[in-house]
Amino acid sequence: MSQESVSVSGEVLQSQQPTEPTEHVDVDSDEHAESSHKAEQFGVGLSIGFLLGGISGVAVGSFPVAILLGLSLGVVLGLYMMERR
Numbered sequence: 001m002s003q004e005s006v007s008v009s010g011e012v013l014q015s016q017q018p019t020e021p022t023e024h025v026d027v028d029s030d031e032h033a034e035s036s037h038k039a040e041q042f043g044v045g046l047s048i049g050f051l052l053g054g055i056s057g058v059a060v061g062s063f064p065v066a067i068l069l070g071l072s073l074g075v076v077l078g079l080y081m082m083e084r085r
Helices: 002-015 029-060 063-084
Strands: none
Touching: 029 063
């Protein structure tokens, strides 16, 4: 009985193989470079925002203020620098 189930499953696997080759889609390298540049600009803006938030948090003397301002300024500056180009 086990030999029958093995041979049946082998037949099923052979019948499920694709007969036509799949088409490959080429990605334009310019689009990839542009999205990579935008991600880089967002990272730069985020870093600047964290730095400014940390400085202002130290000036105020509050760690939660530093985190809040760092995240807020970082995201806003990151989006601005990403969309500026």
